[in-house]
Amino acid sequence: MALKARTTSIKRNLVNSISVVFAIIIFAIYLFIDLSLDSWVDNQFDKSLLNKANYMKSLVKVSNDRLSFDDAMLSEIQDNDDRHYYQLWFKDHSFKRSASLSPYPDTNLLNVSLPLNTYQFVDVILPNGEEGRAFLSYFLPESEQLSSTHEHPAYLALYQSTHSLERMLVLLDMLLVVTFFLSILVMRYIAIRIVDKGLQPLLVMNDSIKHIDIAQNTTAEIPEPEQKVEEIEPIRKELNAFIKANQLFLQNEQRLTGDIAHELKTPIAEIMSLSEVYIRYPNDERIGQTYKQDMLKIAQRMKTIVDNLLLLQRTSSSMLVIEHNVIDLPQLVEEVIDDLSFKFAKAQARILIEMDVTQVIGDAFSLQTILTNLLDNALFYSPSDSMVRVSVELQSTGLVVAVANQVAVALTDKDMTHLLEPLYQADQSRTSNDRYGLGLSIVNNLCRLNHYQLDVNYEVESRQICFSIQPLKVLETA
Numbered sequence: 001m002a003l004k005a006r007t008t009s010i011k012r013n014l015v016n017s018i019s020v021v022f023a024i025i026i027f028a029i030y031l032f033i034d035l036s037l038d039s040w041v042d043n044q045f046d047k048s049l050l051n052k053a054n055y056m057k058s059l060v061k062v063s064n065d066r067l068s069f070d071d072a073m074l075s076e077i078q079d080n081d082d083r084h085y086y087q088l089w090f091k092d093h094s095f096k097r098s099a100s101l102s103p104y105p106d107t108n109l110l111n112v113s114l115p116l117n118t119y120q121f122v123d124v125i126l127p128n129g130e131e132g133r134a135f136l137s138y139f140l141p142e143s144e145q146l147s148s149t150h151e152h153p154a155y156l157a158l159y160q161s162t163h164s165l166e167r168m169l170v171l172l173d174m175l176l177v178v179t180f181f182l183s184i185l186v187m188r189y190i191a192i193r194i195v196d197k198g199l200q201p202l203l204v205m206n207d208s209i210k211h212i213d214i215a216q217n218t219t220a221e222i223p224e225p226e227q228k229v230e231e232i233e234p235i236r237k238e239l240n241a242f243i244k245a246n247q248l249f250l251q252n253e254q255r256l257t258g259d260i261a262h263e264l265k266t267p268i269a270e271i272m273s274l275s276e277v278y279i280r281y282p283n284d285e286r287i288g289q290t291y292k293q294d295m296l297k298i299a300q301r302m303k304t305i306v307d308n309l310l311l312l313q314r315t316s317s318s319m320l321v322i323e324h325n326v327i328d329l330p331q332l333v334e335e336v337i338d339d340l341s342f343k344f345a346k347a348q349a350r351i352l353i354e355m356d357v358t359q360v361i362g363d364a365f366s367l368q369t370i371l372t373n374l375l376d377n378a379l380f381y382s383p384s385d386s387m388v389r390v391s392v393e394l395q396s397t398g399l400v401v402a403v404a405n406q407v408a409v410a411l412t413d414k415d416m417t418h419l420l421e422p423l424y425q426a427d428q429s430r431t432s433n434d435r436y437g438l439g440l441s442i443v444n445n446l447c448r449l450n451h452y453q454l455d456v457n458y459e460v461e462s463r464q465i466c467f468s469i470q471p472l473k474v475l476e477t478a
Helices: 010-058 163-210 233-280 285-315 329-340 364-381 413-418 439-449
Strands: 060-063 066-069 084-090 093-097 118-125 131-139 154-161 325-328 351-355 359-362 388-395 398-406 453-459 464-474
Touching (some): 010 131, 010 154, 066 084, 066 093, 163 233, 325 364, 329 351, 329 364, 359 364, 364 388, 439 453
Parallel strands (some): 351 388
Antiparallel strands (some): 084 154, 131 154, 325 359, 453 464
């Protein structure tokens, strides 16, 4: 079982593409903001820890060759989210521990070797098991910083919990994530509105197409919008051209169907009339003697109509096989004239042949059918004593075959417009039972299949009409 093709959507593709592009851009911006905020918060935490350590170092005093720390100036009130620990050393001996270290008498804070008057930040685990940041510094008390003696250097280790820092970073991350998705939703909503507005002219044109009825006699087309859109206007014009072509095709098909029914209705009505009269008067010799011949003549007319219709259908498609061979034009024209002699007794005398080239390359069937139909029309519609001129001339555009004759009845502009249409006859009364209006349509189809250009020129004053076919391919001789 064949898989059903998936339907795509211009709107959906545009919205998704815009969403993806802007999502990448917004994600990059938010990622930069998040990293910048994390770095800024970390720096602020380190500055806060540094300021607290500097304040603690200012509380270290030298008295009688001993160091003291006035922790009364340092508030012991701590928040559980901002717990801190500190420890001071002098000559590798701890002389001050924070009250928060009381539950951990055997725990000493980190003591690493540092150059004098330097400090270092280190990530550590607090005695209570929390994650935190440590400030380590090897320094001189303020009283000895301006003196030349450096006898009482001290070492400070200050631990600070990062719980509040982590909570702030999590809140910032959550805020950024929420605003990121809100931005995506808002951007997608705006993209949908913009795309909908951009596609509105297409919807308007589609609505106009729905109300077009190509079956109506008036010209159907997509109306011109109040505001033209540069990208849609060429589509509208092409659709209008397509609609007009299909409307003309439909009208031609409707007319052709009616004409075929009319052409076949006449012989069928004659068959029915003759049969009804013969059935009612079977012993009437006047009817019985000619009945068979009349029926045969009507059947032959119907066969001719059907054969021409089949040939018209065959030449209307690309199924006709075109074979290019060397064609002897004088011989081909003579064969066509011989075939027409049974219809026109003076055909040989009335046709004047002028040829600059005698051999061409083309499809023999197509060229013979074209000449047969053109000469048949020329002999029938021209005055009985007029000449029909067949010329083969080598012009700058190529080899041109022309059939020219004078018409007995003047042609109108309407006749010239519809002359090549199937079953169209200039004689609307159809006084002749042997003419069906198919010959020139067949000629037109064959010229199109062989890539020939068919031109029809008519001079009103002289009633001279000329059918020219070009360009034919000339056989080149050494």
